[in-house]
Amino acid sequence: xxxxxxxxxxxxxxxxxxxxxxxxxxxxxxxxxxxxxxxxxxxxxxxxxxxxxxxxxxxxxxxxxxxxxxxxxxxxxxxxxxxxxxxxxxxxxxxxxxxxxxxxxxxxxxxxxxxxxxxxxxxxxxxxxxxxxxxxxxxxxxxxxxxxxxxxxxxxxxxxxxxxxxxxxxxxxxxxxxxxxxxxxxxxxxxxxxxxxxxxxxxxxxxxxxxxxxxxxxxxxxxxxxxxxxxxxxxxxxxxxxxxxxxxxxxxxx
Amino acid sequence: xxxxxxxxxxxxxxxxxxxxxxxxxxxxxxxxxxxxxxxxxxxxxxxxxxxxxxxxxxxxxxxxxxxxxxxxxxxxxxxxxxxxxxxxxxxxxxxxxxxxxxxxxxxxxxxxxxxxxxxxxxxxxxxxxxxxxxxxxxxxxxxxxxxxxxxxxxxxxxxxxxxxxxxxxxxxxxxxxxxxxxxxxxxxxxxxxxxxxxxxxxxxxxxxxxxxxxxxxxxxxxxxxxxxxxxxxxxxxxxxxxxxxxxxxxxx
Numbered sequence: 001x002x003x004x005x006x007x008x009x010x011x012x013x014x015x016x017x018x019x020x021x022x023x024x025x026x027x028x029x030x031x032x033x034x035x036x037x038x039x040x041x042x043x044x045x046x047x048x049x050x051x052x053x054x055x056x057x058x059x060x061x062x063x064x065x066x067x068x069x070x071x072x073x074x075x076x077x078x079x080x081x082x083x084x085x086x087x088x089x090x091x092x093x094x095x096x097x098x099x100x101x102x103x104x105x106x107x108x109x110x111x112x113x114x115x116x117x118x119x120x121x122x123x124x125x126x127x128x129x130x131x132x133x134x135x136x137x138x139x140x141x142x143x144x145x146x147x148x149x150x151x152x153x154x155x156x157x158x159x160x161x162x163x164x165x166x167x168x169x170x171x172x173x174x175x176x177x178x179x180x181x182x183x184x185x186x187x188x189x190x191x192x193x194x195x196x197x198x199x200x201x202x203x204x205x206x207x208x209x210x211x212x213x214x215x216x217x218x219x220x221x222x223x224x225x226x227x228x229x230x231x232x233x234x235x236x237x238x239x240x241x242x243x244x245x246x247x248x249x250x251x252x253x254x
Numbered sequence: 255x256x257x258x259x260x261x262x263x264x265x266x267x268x269x270x271x272x273x274x275x276x277x278x279x280x281x282x283x284x285x286x287x288x289x290x291x292x293x294x295x296x297x298x299x300x301x302x303x304x305x306x307x308x309x310x311x312x313x314x315x316x317x318x319x320x321x322x323x324x325x326x327x328x329x330x331x332x333x334x335x336x337x338x339x340x341x342x343x344x345x346x347x348x349x350x351x352x353x354x355x356x357x358x359x360x361x362x363x364x365x366x367x368x369x370x371x372x373x374x375x376x377x378x379x380x381x382x383x384x385x386x387x388x389x390x391x392x393x394x395x396x397x398x399x400x401x402x403x404x405x406x407x408x409x410x411x412x413x414x415x416x417x418x419x420x421x422x423x424x425x426x427x428x429x430x431x432x433x434x435x436x437x438x439x440x441x442x443x444x445x446x447x448x449x450x451x452x453x454x455x456x457x458x459x460x461x462x463x464x465x466x467x468x469x470x471x472x473x474x475x476x477x478x479x480x481x482x483x484x485x486x487x488x489x490x491x492x493x494x495x496x497x498x499x500x501x502x503x504x505x506x
Contacts, residue, residue, distance in 0.1 A: 005377050013372045017358060017365070024360045024401070089355035093429075095332035095347075096373050166277030251333040252268055 007097055014104030019111060033112040034119055037067040044185050056187070058216075061127050064120060065215040066184035066208050072113040073150050073204060074175050076106045080154035081161045081168035088254040098247050099240070102154045110147050120215055132218025142210055142220070148232040149203060152239030159246040162253050182208055203231040256344060257306035258425055258456040259330055264339035265480075266300040266325050299325040301480040302339070309345070309424075312457040314467035314488060316495055317477035323460045326477070327427055330458060345424030345456065348374060351414055352429060359403040363394055363413060366402055370417045384420045392416035393439075412439055419446050425456045430463075444469070464492050 023029040041063040048054045056062060080102060084091060087101055117139070121131040161167035182204045183191070191199065199205045206228035210220045281288045300322045307313050315323045328334035329341050331349050356373050357366045367388055371381035389398050392412040394405075402410060418426070447470055450457065461467055467474055467488055474491035476484040484491050 002377075006372070006375060009376075009378045010372045013368055013378065017361060017369055020365065021358060021360050089352070090373055092328070092333060093331060093349045093351055093355055094373055096375065164278045164281065166279060170278065248335050251328055 007100065010096060010100045011103050011107065014100055015107040015111070018104055018108035022108065022112075030112070030115060033071075034116050037064065037071045037116070038119075040071075041067050048185065054186075058127050058129075061123055061129075061216070062187070062212070063185060064123055065212040068113060068116050068120060069146060069208060069211040070179065070182070070184050070204075072109050072146065074179070076109045076150045077153050077157055077175055078171055079105055079109075080157040081171050083154075084158050084162055084250065085254070092251050092254055098250060099155060099243055102158050102243075103151055106147055106151045106154055109150075110143065114143070124215070129216070134218045135214065138210075138214050138220050142207070142214065142228075145228050145232040146207055146211075148236040149207065149228075152232070152235035152237070155239035155243040159243045159250075162250060163246070178202070178204060181205075184208055200227070203235060206231065255309055257342075258309040258311070258344055259307040259458070260340075260342040260344075261303050261305050261329075262340045262342075264300060264303045264329065264336045264341055265298070266322075266329065266334065267337045268297045268299060299480055300329075300336075303480075303482060304339075305475065305482060305485065307456060307458065309456055310451070310454040311473060312451055312459070312471045314459045314461060314471035314474045315477055316461065316464070316467060316474060316492065317483070318499070320479070321477040322480040323477055324429065327429055327458065327460050330425070331427055343425065346375070346422070347425045347427060348418055348421045348423030349427040350418045350429070355414075357402060357410070357414075360401055362400060363389070363392075363398040363402055363405070366413065367417055370414070371421070374417070374421055376421065388416045388420050391419060391442075408436060408439070415443055415446075423450075423455055425458065426450060428457070428459045428461075430461055464496070467492060 028035075041060060044063050044067075045060050049056075049059045083101055083105055084098070090096075091098060124131055157167060157171055161171075181198070181202055183199070188196070188199060188205065188209055206224040209224045210228055213224075214220050303326070315326060317323055325334065327349075329336060330343060331347055332343065351370070356370050358369065361369065364385070367385060368378065368381055371384075372378065389395055392409075392415075394409060394413060394416075397405065397409065402413070405413070447457070451470075457470065459467060459470060471488050474486065474488040475482055476491050476495050484494055
């Protein structure tokens with residue numbers, strides 16, 4: 001019981017630290033986390049709608065609904081590579097649960113994603129649509145699944161990067177590749193026949209499909225929700241297993 | 255009473271992680287050698303250490319660089335695990351952190367106390383209850399809501415020591431130095447150490463400063479290349495150690 005309390009306080013305090021540091025190092029902390037996906041959306045809109053004329057209604061809105069959750073994933077997973085190195089001095093001295101550092105980072109990015117939801121709602125209103133009441137139910141559920149998946153991958157990336165320091169570069173490459181294999185800038189229905197089955201091997205695909213369908217239509221496709229949940233749980237437990245196996249050696253390699 | 259810290263034939267060796275930290279690319283290009291490096295433990299930091307420290311004892315570890323002092327402290331803190339042998343630690347361990355470890359320089363002194371406290375295993379309510387006492391002890395009332403990047407190194411040291419002093423440690427691990435802050439604050443630290451000893455706190459000190467060991471410790475252990483060379487009362491052990499090092503030819 002005391003252990004639970006301690007761990008919870010540890011994650012809370014570390015998350016508060018991350019949030020405070022982000023806001024203190026730049027006054028535009030929040031603006032920055034919203035501006036990045038919006039800029040990406042503008043670029044993709046220009047490339048695919050204006051230049052290549054993708055026949056899709058509300059394409060800008062479509063992009064934003066996928067890019068904001070994607071950005072949470074990409075930011076956390078890429079930052080995970082250096083998170084333990086950044087806390088080396090304390091890891092070498094104190095035997096606190098190391099996973100708390102990763103969890104706090106994921107929660108910080110998750111919080112910023114939540115703060116961007118009003119932006120999505122505003123854009124919906126501009127497009128003549130409106131946020132749905134069902135968000136109140138689905139949003140927390142998708143948030144938990146997303147956090148679980150991102151945490152699982154972050155734990156692996158953080159732990160492995162201590163042993164293979166070029167993991168960092170591979171992660172940047174991997175995240176970029178995965179971005180184009182995930183239906184963020186296109187819809188899953190646009191993927192032609194032999195390739196659409198590949199989506200089943202992409203852990204991020206069902207989550208992004210669920211987020212977008214929730215934001216645009218107010219509902220969540222249950223078959224995608226099911227596979228998102230399976231991926232999230234599988235990756236979280238797998239990540240925890242890898243992390244637990246490697247964490248006794250962290251202080252040796254730092 | 256069972257010992258506070260007990261080491262039973264403890265050895266600690268580090269594999270050569272060099273091939274690993276060079277990255278995936280290097281690892282795969284030199285696969286056979288890399289795997290061999292991983293299997294063969296090369297650097298033996300501690301070899302066959304058996305000792306026990308009673309509750310309330312103040313033990314100083316001395317020895318040259320690479321003698322295994324920091325590895326031993328890491329084992330006691332629970333951040334390292336022994337390669338062979340067994341270590342048992344009974345009681346709440348509190349490491350006295352080096353300057354600024356576990357602090358974040360953009361945050362205020364107050365936030366850092368909270369951060370340091372939870373990292374050392376306290377709950378937020380426990381820290382909140384001690385916050386005023388910690389601030390008063392560190393004599394930082396006027397600066398506690400300033401980011402600590404504005405602090406001098408003396409102020410940082412005072413803050414770090416103040417947090418450790420208020421954690422109710424049962425076993426205090428001190429790496430390198432007790433001399434923090436100005437002469438007046440050092441007196442205060444020494445008084446706190448004396449109070450800890452009175453209260454029965456077990457103290458483990460690793461230091462190159464023989465005066466610290468003489469002043470604080472009731473027992474000294476000389477580590478030499480991962481083994482216990484001499485274990486006894488501080489004066490005897492320190493004299494033997496100093497005698498040998500003064501005879502040794504000056505290193506490069």
